[in-house]
Amino acid sequence: MDFLNDTGWEARLFTGVIDDEQIGAWLVARATFEVDPSRGRLAPSEARWPVFHEKVDTRYGTFPSDNHPMHRGCDLVVLGRARCRQPAERCDASFSVGDFHRTIRVIGDRRWVRDARGELVASAPTPFTEMPLDWTRAYGGRAASHGEPVEHPLNPKGRGVCLDEASAEGVSLPNLEDPSMPIATWMDSPVPAAWGPVDRSLPWQLGDRVKQEGWGPGNEPGQERFNALVRTCTPAASVPRNVAPELRGDERVRIALGDDRWDFALPGFNLRVDVQVGDERFVRRTSVSGLWFLADTQLLVVTFRSRWRYRMRPRETRAARLHALSA
Incomplete structure (x- = not known):
């Protein structure tokens, strides 16, 4: 053609x-x-x-x-990057298009440390003025299990994965979090959150769809039903949470990356x-x-x-x- x-x-x-x-x-x-x-x-x-x-x-x-x-x-x-005019322990990085709004919490460097009772807690965030918004700062990464390396299935480039308490001490927490899934203990395993692109969105979409269907141990789908679900997934440059509904093309766009702000209309x-x-x-x-x-x-x-x-x-x-x- x-x-x-x-x-x-x-x-x-x-x-x-x-x-x-x-x-x-x-x-x-x-x-x-x-x-x-x-x-x-x-x-x-x-x-x-x-x-x-x-x-x-x-x-x-x-x-x-x-x-x-x-x-x-x-x-x-x-x-x-998210930028702050003065050193800050945390800020937000948000993207709004029309009625769609998505926010990612940006937090300074933290590690798992022992408190006075010997329990693992997150250290206080280190104040920052700039923070990259890519997947290396999101939850994920690599850890070792029985001497063998284990990668996070969605984000092997990230940080924060812990497989046991003994190896968790001193591990860096992610700098980027979904505000609805804050990390409270070393055992938490939130869905990674960042603003960068992804070249393989299928695993992310499948995870979201499986959760929506309520599938899990004892409630697994048959192969035919699972294959039908796979066919509903489509390639994308963003993870599902960062995909807005179809646009008209004249919506208002608001972007806030720490103290840097942009507000404009699509033409x-x-x-x-x-x-x-x-x-x-x-x-x-x-x-x-x-x-x-x-x-x-x-x-x-x-x-x-x-x-x-x-x-x-x-x-x-x-x-x-x-x-x-x-x-």
């Missing part, structure tokens, strides 16, 4: 075989904007984030490839795809599937998606044109 991009933004059309007769097509477009905090609006940026054909590593985490047809909601990602994106397959013509709208905020450079990367299917017939014209409509 021929593809014409009339937006001036990065865009790519992917196709894949569905069956003997049908082809699936999915379009991914990516726009990069400068955030003007004084005016509360976005301006086009000369910097351009491309569409990813393969996963991309950054110091804050790994973005997955865009080469997948299915996606739900809008991935929220922050690349950067009401109105992208569409005109598709021609032989004599058939149809239109597909795009949805906003990602808002990635680069705090150090104050850039917002917006990802759009659209998909459709068509029948493959030889010698027919097959073309798609991406363009923006007037607001």
Whole structure:
């Protein structure tokens, strides 16, 4: 299928075989904007984030490839740090889009230490002025069991995993926590929380769905039911808790990373795809599937998606044109 991009933004059309007769097509477009905090609006940026054909590593985490047809909601990602003007023991890093709000608690360095009664308790947080918001600061990491290394299944890059009390003493606690799941004892095992991207969201989504279904020991699903659950999971650049519902594209965005704050409105994106397959013509709208905020450079990367299917017939014209409509 021929593809014409009339937006001036990065865009790519992917196709894949569905069956003997049908082809699936999915379009991914990516726009990069400068955030003007004084005016509360976005301006086009000369910097351009491309569409990813393969996963991309950054110091804050790994973005997955865009080469997948299915996606739900809008991935929220922050690349950067929480900053405090004065040394603080804790602060919040939050991202709000419309009615959706997500907060991660940022805490200074702590360790498990013995109190006067000999019990393990968390030390007082060390005041900080900057804290990375990536997965190395979230709960997870590695520990040893019977002399063998054991990795946290969701976040092996993190910190805080303890397998027994004897080895827990002196272990660093995570700097990033979900406020609804604070760590109180060395035995606690919360879901890791951070703002960085993830390249494999399936294990996170499965964990969330299994919890929603109430499955557990003595209440395990059959293989067919579990496979059906797996099919409902879709690739994403964010963990499930950091995925907002589908956006209109004109929502208010508020980001607070410690004392650094941004408040602006999305400009009401109105992208569409005109598709021609032989004599058939149809239109597909795009949805906003990602808002990635680069705090150090104050850039917002917006990802759009659209998909459709068509029948493959030889010698027919097959073309798609991406363009923006007037607001």
